[in-house]
Amino acid sequence: MxxxxxxxxxxxxxxxxxxLIDCEDAAFRPPTELTPDMERRSLFVPPTGIVIYTNDCLQQQVRIRIHGSEPDHAPVEPMSGKPWTRIETVEARFPSQKFTLSSPSMPDPLPCGPFFLLDAATVTARIxxxxxxxSRDDSVPVxxxxxxxTFWPR
Incomplete structure (x- = not known):
């Protein structure tokens, strides 16, 4: 681990x-239509990279973890002790073995990162x-x- x-x-x-975009994939385009499967799983795995959908909260804490082999998986979120509300495990490809974070308002990855290195082009990702x-109330902070x-080599 x-x-x-x-x-x-x-x-x-x-x-x-x-x-999560392969750093050398200039052709990456997220889907414009969500399928029922994408909505149910809150993710989409294109030929390279991963698209992750969020709930209705605008703010997230995104954590990236890269391991040399499959790690032990905590049944709860470690900092709060609250249970994960969803978990999905997928196979993903990052041919350059390097990826970065991006979003609709940032269509081009930043040239100096942040970026992450992987040990293999094909990995397992657990989201x-x-x-x-x-219920959410936009006037009250949540x-x-x-x-x-979490990534590890396939």
Missing amino acids: TIRGWASFAWQADYGQFY SWMEFQG EPDVIEV
């Missing part, structure tokens, strides 16, 4: 989505969501949703 790298970001998922449960993406 060797951890190879990690980072946490305060993120604003505009249009309820963000992307865990801990979403705010209850805790951000937590979305953790």
Whole structure:
């Protein structure tokens, strides 16, 4: 369970989505139509990269974890002890073995990062969501949703 790298970001998922994009994939385009499967799973896996959809909260804490092999998986979100509200595991491809975060309002990845290095072009990604449960009121601050993406070689 060797951890190879990690980072946490305060993120604003505009249009309820963000992307993990291969750094050398200039042709990446997120889908413009959501299918029922994409809505149910809150993700889409194109030929390269991953599109992750968020709940209705504008604020997220996005955590990236990269391991050398499959790690143990916590049944709850480690900092709060609250259960994950959703978990999905997928196979994803990043041919350059390097990816970055992006979003609809940032169509081009920043040239100097942040970017993450992977040990393989094809990886397993486990996406865990801990979403705010209850009604939202835009006039009252709420805790951000937590979305953790853990990678390891396939």
